[in-house]
Amino acid sequence: MHFKLLYLSLFGFIRLKSYCNADCWIWDSFVLSSSFRCLLFVMYLYFQMNILASYLEDAHHSFVPLFGQCSAFTDMRSENYDDFSCAYFNSDVCNGTAENCPTPETCENSGNSSQGCYAVWKYVGEQAQVMFKGCWTNEMDCDFDRCIAEEPSVDSAVRSVEVYFCCCNKPMCNREFQVGSKSFSETFSKIDRTNTTILTVDDSLRNVIFSLISVLLAAVLILIGFYFVRRYRLRFLLKSLESHSTALPKRLPLSLSNLPQRQIRLKDKISRGHYGCVYKATMGAQQIVVAVKVFSANNSDSWVQEQEIYAVPGLKSHPNILRFLGAEAHGTGPNYDYWLITEYHQRGSLHDHIKVHSISFQQLLSIGVSILRGLSFLHEEVVSTDKYKPTIVHRDFKSRNVLLKDDFTACVADFGLALKCEHGRTPNDTHGQVGTRRYMAPEVLEGATEFSAFAFRQIDVYAAALVLWELMSRCSLHGEEPDEYKLPFEVEVGLRPTLQVIQDTVATKKRRPIIKDSWRVDSHSKVVCATIEEMWDGEPEARISVGCAAERLNALWHVGADLDSDPKDELAPLMIAEQQHCDA
Template identity: 40%
Template structure:
């Protein structure tokens, strides 16, 4: 592997050298055959001589005439409605390679404000200037100034030499890179499929007292994401999840490990972290992050295949909000943490459908008295879950602003839950991602900006949801989570409290319904949140 890397490096250096030599050869030939420039007309509209009217027809000597550096003359003029063409500057132009094969000072186009620029090779060639638009055949001669366009050379032997030299070299470079990438992917697949090298010990103990290495056997890939693949693995008699990071994503592995290893990070609604390992050597190195395994998988996978009852919806959403509230709030030595990639794929479900939050590769912690790294201000996360202030690049660089981003995404995830709830008054739609109806399954950043920022769109609420009092109440909470104004969004603690109240009310109504089956006395009516109907409250 090291040999392949060295060979690739040598090939790259050789290609660079050949390219430079080809260009240098073409330039040197052109310098030898073409005219030279020793002096040019000089004019500066801002100089003192302009005040004294003594600038006209001044010349200056060009210093690079005898060197290998090409020197040219230049002129800058402006076209005004009042005075016509007005000269701004004239003089020597050191970067004469831009002006090869131009013996007359002719501008091809304008850049801004009717300003023109031209350069040429030859003594005093900038005395007469002209504008020759690329779309017309007749130039306009004038005494004016111009913009600073990039000269366009057509039919130049130098350009042909460069093209003929670089095209095959570029093709060879691309083929080499593709072959290298394919070899690297092959070795990486072999690494995670059949482990042949001895692993290094776990950097974090699996239990408070057990520090000895425990063997792991990868079984099957459960998911693939931005930073690698997640495997179901067996460690002794238990199943665990192993997130495998390739070598180039080592920093993501370190970042996620640092978040999991924070003090007081253990919580029922945070994925349990077990340890890390380093596997392989050199370019074959892979980094493993080992966590608890949950058979039900992610909330995204669960909702695609299952409907949820009203009680189950409340339980999942409430436990999810509880985990998010734990992240956002300090807890002893644990600082506040913003997830920054909150979505249904990063919420796992335990066997009893309790939610736990996973994937902290993009998470950021807020240590007291410390400023955030500038890298944390970059746009990260999943496009369809990005808040409007992220999409339009107007996020505030502080703790509260980062927490509000998570809450916007939380509202979208709760919407996903509601969309698959069987308590709604009508047929349940097939699972759809947030904004899938509005922008499709693979929206571009521009499409998300247009939908979320320009038109302020949000995933739609169905009429059948509003006929269920509990779902209608939950939709209000969703709207307050994804409010366009970040400061108006609910906190995770507030969402948790609302969902807890909905869950308690639902359970109380169910208990009341059971009592009514054994009590036939006339009682007041209350709303049953579990199915949207009305039931009698028993008199005790």
């Protein structure tokens, strides 16, 4: 058993280490599903090694139990028998000397009969008393590795005494015997008990104890191995960055081919986030104004993630997606800064603009339609013969991640948390609760997110509804100035709510930002309010898609928003058509 434990522990650790070297989920993910898979793998590995170790134990014995001087001698050392041998005992002739009780007995080969061992015993009280042990001509069905008796026979000499018989086909397999699954100790006739050592062996209990110990020790060794290998990999990664900094790519192939050699100078800091900073910069001899998003070394994953999203066909040319120009790495060793270069829009983010300026209803429609079109393009899956565009979900949609152009159209930006859902499936290491708290959908706050493309799209729809609400809250209707800008749920929970407060407000109490009655007076703005309410419905399946919402606002935009007139006759058939489109 000690051999088994050592073999299991060392071999299991080596197998797990090699299994986890190739960007394995064990190192990179600690969510419940990955931990469960890890546990299943450890259990599978243990049982496989346990089976193998059981076979090895039969050939490599490790101890010698001695049942008295005349008992069956159990040799469990690692040796190969040239002749077939069995444990020997005869209660009629054994008087306690080695001459009368040879152990073990070498069996003679008797022609075509296969060789085996046998044991016969009876019980005195609760104690097993061996009567005979020795070689057995295996002409009956004795295809067992262990000596096991299923039921007793009656001794012909003493009819009231039940006698047990078992046979087996392995050398020395009769050194221990049992009835069913219970193993018994031995006592012997005609033996001086003062010179006898009796060992009680309970196989079932012993196996349970050793199994529990081996599982516990193996688990401890594996966990220790995880810890040290993980630390080793982290140190190795840092040393690699430090010693091989020149090997890091200075430019990635995602850069546009028609760009000149970039000579970028950072100018003014525009904004700052958890990932790093955004700068206004100039590029090249022509001093082209660009925006440079500088990621710190700790956020290099977001830098890579944004480039992977921009590599999706069509994203770099869509008018409502922030135009990507290139990526660079600057610095030495572990002090690298990672740059993402995009177009510059002087109006800045939608949040920054409407915080200071109010907007007209026509501008609201222009901004709203372009936002929803950009988001709809991300959500769309395009399958064609030459190019495939997967569904992309933003997962951190908010007014700060929307940039405003000079013509009052908008483009979606910041894809650090975006996710590609190829063929409707999400990656295995996806985390559900990401993004900005006050923009999280109820199902995200409750931790009840389905990991599907549809579920993640509906989360974006909810966040887009809050952005439209922000636009409505800063829109001048009928010439009246709007109230001061406030974030969604700022009135309800304040500026810095905890996750628990947001969860209680949005998911438990099912509250939403207030839509004022004055916003519903006009037939056009009433449609926008109704669209917002359908987008932030508490049930994900009940929310309309961003494509449907875009069509509704686009219909209003083309009809024209003359708030001094009452275009009900003009608007009614249009809204009926759009409602039919959404329902379809």
